[in-house]
Each structure stands twice: as C-alpha cells, then as structure tokens.
Amino acid sequence: MVVSGDYPHLHPAVRPFVDEATEVRVRRIRTDRWIAYARANAALAAMEDLLTFPKRMRMPNLLLVGPTNNGKTMIVEKFRRAHPALTAVEAADGVAVLPVLRVQMPPGPDEGRLFGAILDGLGVPFGPRDRIAAKQDIAVRMMRATDTRLLVIDELHNLLSGTSMQQRRLLNLLRWLGNELQIPLVGVGTAEALRAIRSDDQLVNRFEPFALPVWEDDEEYRRLLATLEAALPLRKPSHLNDPVMAGRILAAAEGVLGEIIAVVVRAAVLAVETGTETISARMIEDAGFIRPSERRRVAV
Ligand SMILES: Nc1ncnc2c1ncn2[C@@H]1O[C@H](COP(=O)(O)OP(=O)(O)O)[C@@H](O)[C@H]1O
Numbered sequence: 001m002v003v004s005g006d007y008p009h010l011h012p013a014v015r016p017f018v019d020e021a022t023e024v025r026v027r028r029i030r031t032d033r034w035i036a037y038a039r040a041n042a043a044l045a046a047m048e049d050l051l052t053f054p055k056r057m058r059m060p061n062l063l064l065v066g067p068t069n070n071g072k073t074m075i076v077e078k079f080r081r082a083h084p085a086l087t088a089v090e091a092a093d094g095v096a097v098l099p100v101l102r103v104q105m106p107p108g109p110d111e112g113r114l115f116g117a118i119l120d121g122l123g124v125p126f127g128p129r130d131r132i133a134a135k136q137d138i139a140v141r142m143m144r145a146t147d148t149r150l151l152v153i154d155e156l157h158n159l160l161s162g163t164s165m166q167q168r169r170l171l172n173l174l175r176w177l178g179n180e181l182q183i184p185l186v187g188v189g190t191a192e193a194l195r196a197i198r199s200d201d202q203l204v205n206r207f208e209p210f211a212l213p214v215w216e217d218d219e220e221y222r223r224l225l226a227t228l229e230a231a232l233p234l235r236k237p238s239h240l241n242d243p244v245m246a247g248r249i250l251a252a253a254e255g256v257l258g259e260i261i262a263v264v265v266r267a268a269v270l271a272v273e274t275g276t277e278t279i280s281a282r283m284i285e286d287a288g289f290i291r292p293s294e295r296r297r298v299a300v
C-alpha cells in the first residue's frame with residue numbers, strides 16, 4: 001500500500017507501481033516512454049510552426065539532423081501522435097484526414113519505391129507492377145483528399161545509397177512534391193542527409209537544419225537523468241544526476257540518447273532483480289553493457 005509522501009524521488013504517477021511484482025516492474029521499466037527534453041520540445045514547436053504556416057508557392061522545410069539512435073524518429077512520432085488521423089467514419093464530414101504523414105526514404109531509393117512508401121503510409125493498396133506515374137497520381141490525389149498538411153521523410157540519408165543520378169531525381173521529386181501540394185516537408189536523417197540536401201542548390205535554401213547533437217554533460221543532460229529516474233519505479237533514489245553517475249552514464253552511452261536510456265534501463269532492471277532497488281555507479285558498468293563503438297567492432 002502506497003502512503004502519500006512515500007517515494008518522493010518518483011513522479012507521482014509512477015509511485016503506485018513500486019509495489020508491483022518483479023516481472024511487472026521489469027516489463028514497465030523496459031517499456032518505451034516519452035521523456036521530454038528542451039531540444040525535443042523546440043523541435044516539436046518548430047514543426048508545429050510549419051503546420052500553421054499559410055499555403056504559398058515556396059513552403060519552408062525542416063531538416064532534423066543528428067546521429068543514429070539520438071531520438072529523431074521518437075520526436076516525429078510524438079508529433080504525429082499529437083495530430084492523429086481520423087478515419088472516414090470518425091471525421092465529421094465523412095472524409096478521412098491524415099494531417100501528418102511519415103514515410104521512410106527507401107534504401108536503394110527510386111521514385112517508384114518512394115511513392116510506394118507514401119501509398120503504404122496512406123494505406124492505399126497498389127500493385128508491384130503499377131507504373132510510377134500512376135502511383136504518383138494516386139499518392140498526390142490521396143494526400144490532397146486526406147488533407148495531409150505535413151510530410152515527414154525519415155531516414156533521408158538512404159538517398160545516398162542511390163546513384164548520383166537517382167539522388168538528383170529524388171531531390172527534384174521532393175521539391176516538386178512540396179510545390180505541388182504546397183505543404184512543408186520535414187526531412188529526418190544523419191549529417192550525410194544534410195550533405196545530400198546541400199548538393200541541391202534549390203533545396204538547400206529551403207531546408208532549415210535543426211540539429212540534435214550528441215549529448216554533453218550539461219544542465220539539460222542532468223535534467224534528462226532526473227526525469228528518467230523519476231519515471232523508473234525503483235524503491236530507492238539513485239541520484240543519477242550526481243556528477244560521477246552522470247559522467248559514467250554519458251561515457252558508457254557515448255553521448256547518444258538511445259544509449260543513455262538503454263544503459264539506465266538495463267541497470268534499473270538489475271536493481272529490481274537483485275533487490276538493491278537503487279542504481280549504483282558499479283551497476284552502470286556491470287549491466288553487461290557493450291559500448292556502441294565496441295558493439296560495432298564486435299558486429300564486423
Ligand atoms: N524522448 C525520448 N524519450 C524516451 N526515450 C527516447 C526518447 N528519444 C529517444 N529515446 C530512446 O532512444 C531510442 C532511439 O531513438 P530514435 O528516435 O529511434 O533515434 P533515431 O531516429 O535518431 O535513430 C528509442 O528507441 C528510445 O528507446
């Protein structure tokens with residue numbers, strides 16, 4: 001039974017979970033959750049701005065740039081959830097709406113595959129042998145019909161797996177799509193994606209880069225650790241934002257957000273399973289953890 005005032009190190013909504021069975025708590029700890037941080041909020045606000053931008057010939061675009069596993073897709077998914085689709089049955093006028101459409105740039109990119117990805121995102125069936133022009137036509141008509149107001153192209157760096165000819169054609173296509181639909185585009189990718197965009201004189205002026213750099217030991221990082229700690233149902237405080245702990249976690253994660261979260265989650269699971277109920281600096285090291293760069297070395 002949780003008495004009010006217990007577990008002050010936890011977010012009030014998390015306190016009731018500390019008395020759950022071990023397996024239940026472990027599952028809860030491992031479940032993805034949204035942790036807010038200033039840079040993510042700023043990116044969400046920038047996308048919100050784009051969404052309310054009046055239609056005009058040249059719409060502004062955004063490019064979320066950062067290393068792999070650093071929270072880019074989580075941000076655009078958070079944004080998409082904030083602007084949910086309505087099915088035809090749910091919509092007041094009986095017409096389905098899909099305000100934010102997210103697609104992934106396919107590897108080995110060509111126009112047919114990109115339109116295929118868009119049609120998949122729209123939930124429109126198509127045949128593998130449908131002509132590109134036909135797919136393009138349906139995709140554009142459906143995006144208009146469902147009132148798509150913002151198109152997110154994730155994994156934009158996949159562009160670079162194409163020949164330079166394919167790259168140019170796809171960049172032209174993106175430019176054309178934005179103009180034709182008069183909607184803003186949000187590109188998402190690594191620094192290589194930025195390089196690809198920069199190779200196109202006309203696109204470079206229209207994509208405003210928004211950087212999501214690797215994390216450093218600063219106030220924002222300490223706040224992230226505090227938020228994370230408050231979200232994990234351990235019975236004792238761990239003081240993750242103490243300088244030594246914060247430093248170890250950052251080093252183990254090599255500054256990448258997905259790894260920061262993964263390291264802490266693994267240590268929290270250990271804390272529950274071993275009954276210590278608090279994460280120690282030692283546990284961060286002992287969490288059976290291989291650094292991202294070492295893992296890459298192991299993988300090859
Ligand atoms: N805001 C966040 N809150 C909680 N966990 C996050 C957040 N952002 C990223 N993560 C964690 O990091 C992992 C990688 O994030 P992701 O958005 O897929 O990275 P990217 O798209 O930059 O490669 C996610 O699976 C999640 O576990």
Ligand SMILES: [Mg+2]
Pocket residue numbers: 069072073074154155
């Ligand atoms: Mg991603």
